[in-house]
Amino acid sequence: MVDPDGGPAGLYFEDDDEDTQDDAPATRLPIKKIAIVAGSIAGAALLISGIFYGPTVFRVLGQSDTEIKSPDKVGSFALDKSDGAKSTSEYIRDAIASEVSLDNSVGLIYRDGSSDAILVAGTARIWKPDDVLQSAFATVADDAGGVKDAKDVDAGQLGGKMRCGTTKVDESTLTVCGWVDNGSLGVALFSNRGVPESAKAMLDLRNAVEQRN
Incomplete structure (x- = not known):
């Protein structure tokens, strides 16, 4: 029997599929290796995020149960209900x-x-306390050219940040004090009271108004 192509029967053959596959260049992606590398990168990114943002998340969640009270008396101050x-x-x-x-x-x-x-206080989940306090100061003293010479003062046992400065309203100089943490904000305008005295009064007001459960 003669092969149709002219060669003796049984002597003509084609390379089988297995040999062809062995000789072909590898085109498959190393999926398993890529998955391992990608997983390592993701794990490292998560670890870095935890290092930088973990404490903030912990504080925000820990202060999310903050409440604001309105006591009738705080030291020598009495609430005006008019x-x-x-x-x-x-x-x-x-x-x-x-x-x-x-x-x-x-x-x-x-x-x-x-x-x-004049005290304004409220609760919120605050992720960037310093930015929020700056915005509050800018709002309360917007028409007076801002809060001047603002400096950090003792925030007391509740922590966070407290800052005091001055602003002009007409011909009067008022002291502006504010506190902020990851669960609350308070801003007060004091008349006839210097910065050191206002800082102490603000601390008393904060301790009476801000309550954590």
């Missing part, structure tokens, strides 16, 4: 709360005879 006081404090509260997205907030005016304190 309609005029409520209207003034709530106007300032609305401006600050909308700017920094506070969840629950209060506007209060305290008086001790020689000095007044």
Whole structure:
């Protein structure tokens, strides 16, 4: 029998598929190896993120149960419950709360005879406390050219950050103090009270108003 191509029957053959596959260049991606490398990179990225952001997440969650109270008395200060006081404090509260997205907030005016304190305080999950405090200061002193000579002061046992400075309203110089942590913000305007005295008064107000469960 003669092969159709002219060769003796049985002597003509083609390379089988197995040999062809052995000689062909490798084109498959090393999926397993890539998966291992990618998994290592992802694990390292997660570890780095945890190192940088883990403490912040822990603080935010730990301070998410903060509540704001409105005590009638704080040291020598007494809460002014008049309609005029409520209207003034709530106007300032609305401006600050909308700017920094506070969840629950209060506007209060305290008086001790020689000095007044207009206080706005509220709760929120605050990821960047310093930025939020700067925004609150800018809002409360927007028409007065901002808060001047702002310096960090003792924040007390509740931690976070507290800062005081001054601003001009008409011909009067007011002291502005604010606190911020990962669960709350408070800003107060003090009349007839210097920065050191206002910082102490702000600390007393904060300890009475900010409550953590």
